[in-house]
Amino acid sequence: GIQVEQSPPDLILQEGANSTLRCNFSDSVNNLQWFHQNPWGQLINLFYIPSGTKQNGRLSATTVATERYSLLYISSSQTTDSGVYFCAVGSANAGGTSYGKLTFGQGTILTVHP
Amino acid sequence: NAGVMQNPRHLVRRRGQEARLRCSPMKGHSHVYWYRQLPEEGLKFMVYLQKENIIDESGMPKERFSAEFPKEGPSILRIQQVVRGDSAAYFCASSPMLGNQPQHFGDGTRLSIL
Numbered sequence: 001g002i003q004v005e006q007s008p009p010d011l012i013l014q015e016g017a018n019s020t021l022r023c024n025f026s027d028s029v030n031n032l033q034w035f036h037q038n039p040w041g042q043l044i045n046l047f048y049i050p051s052g053t054k055q056n057g058r059l060s061a062t063t064v065a066t067e068r069y070s071l072l073y074i075s076s077s078q079t080t081d082s083g084v085y086f087c088a089v090g091s092a093n094a095g096g097t098s099y100g101k102l103t104f105g106q107g108t109i110l111t112v113h114p
Numbered sequence: 115n116a117g118v119m120q121n122p123r124h125l126v127r128r129r130g131q132e133a134r135l136r137c138s139p140m141k142g143h144s145h146v147y148w149y150r151q152l153p154e155e156g157l158k159f160m161v162y163l164q165k166e167n168i169i170d171e172s173g174m175p176k177e178r179f180s181a182e183f184p185k186e187g188p189s190i191l192r193i194q195q196v197v198r199g200d201s202a203a204y205f206c207a208s209s210p211m212l213g214n215q216p217q218h219f220g221d222g223t224r225l226s227i228l
Binding site for chain 2: 086
């Protein structure tokens with residue numbers, strides 16, 4: 001099945017700093033989503049971005065599908081940005097009944113200090 | 115416009131009991147997915163269902179676990195004779211159709227086994 005690797009595994013920032021999180025995947029995708037898991041365990045959907053670029057406030061994301069990677073940018077980080085960031089992909093080449101499922105990366109643990 | 119609703123949020127069971135987790139998809143969504151997050155790990159796909167049909171159960175443990183999505187009512191993930199290793203967060207997601215659509219996640223059910 002498709003492989004998903006996220007980097008870095010851990011990231012520590014001071015409030016106000018910018019950061020870039022990366023997601024590499026091993027096959028063509030028909031779905032790519034970025035999530036933030038907050039300290040209460042909730043999964044917050046940040047972006048649905050199988051290709052192209054999107055922005056939402058201080059966050060933006062870019063997926064270069066032909067090169068099989070996606071980047072999540074966080075600008076002017078705040079303490080509330082702390083948590084785990086997951087990339088999840090759906091393989092465009094998954095056969096038959098496996099077409100719909102998402103494969104998650106291991107996540108990037110972000111800690112923002114005041 | 116309610117999102118994906120999961121209940122209960124927290125469930126405590128003793129070893130050997132049954133656990134029943136419920137998921138109501140977003141209005142108009144006919145595709146339901148269950149994922150499991152073991153402690154300190156990422157999320158892993160378990161099962162994908164449409165109304166009255168299991169489409170892909172390749173991520174389900176072979177024994178004690180079952181899932182259904184009846185014509186009426188929520189999707190149910192059932193775990194029989196629970197063991198300590200079943201302690202995890204169980205997330206449900208839904209989408210309106212297959213492929214090229216984001217999956218919307220509920221807040222999860224935290225299952226603890228005493």
